[in-house]
Amino acid sequence: MWRKSPEAKPSSESYSPPVSAPVASQAPVPVPAPRVPTQAPPAPSAPIAEPAAAPVSRATSKISSGLKINGELSGDSDLYIDGELHGKIRLGNSRVTVGPNGRVQADIESREIVVDGTVQGNLKASDSAHFGSSSRVTGSVMTPRIGIDDGARLRGKVETTPARGASATAPKGRDTADLQPIAASAVEGE
Amino acid sequence: MNWTAKPRPGAAHPATGAAAVRPGPTPAAVPSGNLRISNGLKEFLWLISDVPHGRVLDLGPVWQSTVSFFVDKGYRVSTEDLLRTWKDFLSAEEEGFRASPVGGDSQRISPSVLADKFLENALQYPERSFHGVLAWDLLDYFDPEVAPRLMARLSQVLHPGGAMLAMFHSRATERFHRYRVVDSQTVELIPAATIAVHSHVFQNREILGLFADFRSSKTFVGRDQVREGLFLK
Numbered sequence: 553m554w555r556k557s558p559e560a561k562p563s564s565e566s567y568s569p570p571v572s573a574p575v576a577s578q579a580p581v582p583v584p585a586p587r588v589p590t591q592a593p594p595a596p597s598a599p600i601a602e603p604a605a606a607p608v609s610r611a612t613s614k615i616s617s618g619l620k621i622n623g624e625l626s627g628d629s630d631l632y633i634d635g636e637l638h639g640k641i642r643l644g645n646s647r648v649t650v651g652p653n654g655r656v657q658a659d660i661e662s663r664e665i666v667v668d669g670t671v672q673g674n675l676k677a678s679d680s681a682h683f684g685s686s687s688r689v690t691g692s693v694m695t696p697r698i699g700i701d702d703g704a705r706l707r708g709k710v711e712t713t714p715a716r717g718a719s720a721t722a723p724k725g726r727d728t729a730d731l732q733p734i735a736a737s738a739v740e741g742e
Numbered sequence: 743m744n745w746t747a748k749p750r751p752g753a754a755h756p757a758t759g760a761a762a763v764r765p766g767p768t769p770a771a772v773p774s775g776n777l778r779i780s781n782g783l784k785e786f787l788w789l790i791s792d793v794p795h796g797r798v799l800d801l802g803p804v805w806q807s808t809v810s811f812f813v814d815k816g817y818r819v820s821t822e823d824l825l826r827t828w829k830d831f832l833s834a835e836e837e838g839f840r841a842s843p844v845g846g847d848s849q850r851i852s853p854s855v856l857a858d859k860f861l862e863n864a865l866q867y868p869e870r871s872f873h874g875v876l877a878w879d880l881l882d883y884f885d886p887e888v889a890p891r892l893m894a895r896l897s898q899v900l901h902p903g904g905a906m907l908a909m910f911h912s913r914a915t916e917r918f919h920r921y922r923v924v925d926s927q928t929v930e931l932i933p934a935a936t937i938a939v940h941s942h943v944f945q946n947r948e949i950l951g952l953f954a955d956f957r958s959s960k961t962f963v964g965r966d967q968v969r970e971g972l973f974l975k
Contacts, residue, residue, distance in 0.1 A: 697813070700806040710804045710821040712813055 610646075617653045633669070644678070652686050665695070674708075679715070776931045777924060781962040782907050782970030784927040786874060789905040789974065790817075796873030799899070801825075801880055805922035807930075808876075812923075820872070824864065824892070825880050829937050831860050853887040860888075861895055870901040878921045879909040879968075881952070883938040889952060897955045900975045906956070910949060912967035914940040 612630040615621060619635035626642040634651035639658050641648060647664040650656050654669030665677040668684035675681060677695040685703035692708045696715040700706065790796055797818045800808055804821040812819045835856060875896055881889050900906060909921075918936040921929050944952070946961075949971060953959055956973040963969050 698804075698806075698809055700804065700809075706804055707823070707826065710809070710819070712809065712819045714818070 615654075617651075650687075652684075659691075776933070778929050778931060778964070778968075779927055780929045780970060781927070782909070782972050783923065783929055785960065785962075785972050786876070786905050786907040787926055789972070790874040792903075793873045793901075796901075797871060798874045798876065799867070799872045800876045802876065802878050802920055802922070805920075808923040811925070817874075820867070822865065825883055825938055827864050828860060828884070831864070832856070835859075853885040854891065857885075857888040857891040861891060865892075865895045865899060867899045869898050871899045873901050873904045875900055875904070875906040876921075877906060877908040879911060879915075879919075881908055882911050882915070882944065883941050886942045886948075889942075893952050894955070897975060902975055904975050906953075906973045906975070908971045908973065910944045910969045910971060911940065912969065913943060 610630055612632055613627075614632045615635040615637060617634045620638075621636070622638045624640040624642070625631065625637070628643065628645055630647045630649070631641070631643055632649045632651060633654040633656055635653070636655045637658055638656075641656075641658050641660045641662065643662045645663050647666065648660055648662040649666040650669040650671055652668045654671075656669070656671045657673060658671075659673045659675070660671070661676045663677065663679045665675050665681045666684070667675075667682070667687040667689055669686070670688040672690045674691045675689070675693045675695070677693075679695070680697035680699065681693055681695040682699040683689060683701060683704040683706060685701040687701075687704045687706075689705065690707045693706070693710045694713050695711075696713050698710065698712065790798070794816050795818070797820065798812050800819060800821045801824040802808075802821070803823045803826065809819050809821070839851070877896070881892070884892060896906065918934050918938070919931040920934045921931060924930050946969075949961075949969075950959065953971070953973045956975050958974045960972045961969050962972075
């Protein structure tokens with residue numbers, strides 16, 4: 553009944569040292585907690601899956617409001633952006649969060665992407681992407697799982713992709729129902 | 743995919759000789775508030791059900807409920823807000839035209855030339871990428887010269903045997919709506935700021951002409967006179 557995808561595997565990719573730009577590193581940072589159901593899903597009656605497994609206490613780097621960075625970020629630390637960033641973000645096995653004050657003009661490639669601010673660029677999340685009600689995104693989105701809150705504005709293409717390591721014939725593991733906690737919502741860039 | 747031969751769930755087995763109960767569409771769509779019972783959607787889902795891990799292209803804006811609906815059924819979904827992209831493209835062209843010297847290339851204002859230019863960047867998918875396309879009512883909002891070019895591209899990206907759902911108004915619409923899937927036979931009409939005015943009321947034979955590349959079609963007419971067309975490539 554439900555399409556299941558394999559459990560998220562830790563990436564075997566290696567990355568260059570944490571962050572190449574001057575980023576304040578601290579842990580933990582008030583990163584938004586995993587989303588909880590805000591509205592019952594419209595159709596399915598299957599049990600709602602637990603929220604996506606959060607990475608085990610890992611350091612989160614933060615670009616605070618007022619900071620402006622130009623360049624390319626790569627590494628394996630989670631990243632919270634509440635400032636401005638122009639360039640490119642490649643954090644393959646991490647979570648990238650763009651806070652309400654964050655303004656990002658960059659392509660983002662990460663395991664999980666959460667946007668509450670403004671992003672202009674193409675987003676590629678290997679696990680999930682979530683767009684909060686205050687998010688403003690211009691660019692294409694590729695992810696196996698997507699969550700969109702009421703009020704989010706998304707201009708560009710969206711494509712759901714197979715989860716990493718997914719088998720097309722016998723998908724197992726995490727339930728795609730973890731899309732459901734997010735309210736059915738409008739995305740209109742009027 | 744054979745339109746007529748494909749067994750429907752609940753249909754009597756031909757060998758039994760029993761009268762076939764056709765659980766297909768009910769006679770007419772009954773709008774309720776902003777919800778619309780969509781026999782076209784119901785039939786669309788039935789047609790693509792042969793491809794459990796197929797790909798669906800939604801040509802409207804991205805909605806959580808629509809994406810979740812298809813993802814939960816095992817499909818991959820791509821969303822491209824074609825009308826929005828077209829309007830953005832036209833705005834950019836208009837700006838460029840204003841900035842260009844008087845007496846410049848006048849061909850750029852021809853709708854068909856514009857359509858060709860638009861399609862250099864829009865609907866860029868490999869051929870036969872999708873098993874289903876949800877076009878909603880957007881063809882009504884394109885210039886009649888542009889619509890055939892869009893259809894040609896959509897036909898290219900649709901897999902043989904794939905299905906396309908399109909809606910056509912019988913008169914110029916007063917309100918601009920977006921559509922999202924609520925369940926397997928219900929769509930919700932979301933009133934939205936007008937990004938395009940209703941361009942053309944297609945006659946039935948014009949619709950058939952638009953979908954000439956498709957091998958069969960089926961139309962459901964709702965009480966609101968909206969025609970839901972289902973086209974099989």
